[in-house]
Amino acid sequence: MGPPAGKVEVGEPYLGAAVRELREETGLDADPASLRLVHLLHRDPAPGDVWPWVGAFFDASGMDGDPENREPEKSRAMEWHPVDALPSPTVDYVEHVLSAVADDVAYSEWRS
16 A cells, blocks of 8 residues: 555646646645655666656645545555554555654665
8 A cells, every 4th residue: 555646747747747747646636835855766677677766755645635545556545644654455565654654754764
């Protein structure tokens, strides 16, 4: 399991991608100006990939709407969990990022 996420489209800023992905996956709306960058993750290429990727993680506390799972083919449920009681399985790098955010660490690197 993991939070709403996705790729940044060509020509799209990270804030725009975060707002779009949140809306597409949950139906929630967020004002880009209300988002706060809480972590930047450099991830080495996974086996078979050529390039690393960068993940930008935002606090989206100022959301509007009623959450719903808009991608049931990709996610079986939408649930809230305390950071110290994440469900299994949780995406490995997501656990890493949540721990870093809790420790107020703004940047980290992840190797699978």
